[in-house]
Amino acid sequence: MTVKILITRPSHSANEFAELLHARIGPDVPLILSPLIEICHLSPKIPTEGVQTLVFTSAHAVRAFAALKRERHFTCYVVGLATGDAAREAGFEPIEGGGTAQSLAEKLLKDGPAEPILYLRGNHIAFDLADALAQSGTDFRQTVVYDQRERHLTEEAQTTLATASGVVLPLFSPRSAKLFFDNQTWRGRLFVGAMSENVARNVPEESVAMLSTAQSPSASAMLDVVEQLWTSANRLEGKSSAK
Structure with missing residues (x-):
């Protein structure tokens, strides 16, 4: 066969x-x-007032955010190439983080981008960025913008x-x-x-x-x-x- x-x-x-x-x-x-x-976009209220930097670890999060918000003035960090491509398509100028969430966390700690930082993510994540940045005292916030349903x-x-x-x-x-x-x-x-x-x-x-x-x-x-x-x-x- x-x-x-x-x-x-x-x-x-x-x-x-x-x-x-x-x-x-x-x-x-x-x-x-x-x-x-199945990727299902959600419709949360996204608290962007005062936020300086956005973080995405998936193209799905970029598309979900772009469907809800028109602002593109933020500094934008992404996990890797595919997410970067989606961010550029959405109108951002992304900074790529090395291909993994862990390497992205390391880059964020090294670069120290303007705060507050808002992480747009799915309901299920494999690596906890918030936990990785917690000890640095970074003003790091999260909003779930899509769900991954079985x-x-x-x-x-x-x-x-x-x-x-x-x-x-x-x-x-x-x-x-x-x-x-x-x-x-x-x-x-x-x-x-x-x-x-x-x-x-x-x-x-x-x-x-x-x-x-x-x-x-x-x-x-x-x-x-x-x-x-x-x-x-x-x-x-x-x-x-x-x-």
């Missing part, structure tokens, strides 16, 4: 990554898109896991990894690509055929990992078929 790639990112991000995979591996690569998380895999995805001899599974967040391995079963070999060590820690390595971690938390690094896993999975599939 053909090895397939299962993408469980939220819809917007899944479609973007699918386009990149088609460009990298080929237009005929079999992709299954089945988000495990979704079930589609019937197509569940059938693929039950019948395919090999599935390549890129995972981009600790929560999506936990949701998958807490709730899914699979029959064939599972080849998992993790965006970071934090994501990889939520993968039961003894239960998968292969686990590879991206060299950096970026789309390009994840493309490298998925392409390598795709090659390995098809090589193993070819050997199994030849027996």
Whole structure:
């Protein structure tokens, strides 16, 4: 049977990554898109009066904020490339923080941007920026502007896991990894690509055929990992078929 790639990112991000995979591996690569998380924008009152600096650790937060507020005069810090792209599209001039929330926290402490600082984020976070900055005495505030709601895999995805001899599974967040391995079963070999060590820690390595971690938390690094896993999975599939 053909090895397939299962993408469980939220819809917007899944479609973007699918386009990149088609460009990298080929237009005929079999992709299954089945988000495990649905991004839902919220409508909180965002207390921007007096705020000097905004912080974003996801493109989803940028888009949610941009839908609620027109002001763009703030100093803007973002976690990495993808969030930076979304911030530029929204009209900001972002300062990138190194690709991880931890490196962003270190940059904020080093730069000491004008306060108060307002962190726009999702309901679920993997790294607590507020806690990281707490001992510095920084005037650091938070507003939750979107939720990440759990979704079930589609019937197509569940059938693929039950019948395919090999599935390549890129995972981009600790929560999506936990949701998958807490709730899914699979029959064939599972080849998992993790965006970071934090994501990889939520993968039961003894239960998968292969686990590879991206060299950096970026789309390009994840493309490298998925392409390598795709090659390995098809090589193993070819050997199994030849027996």
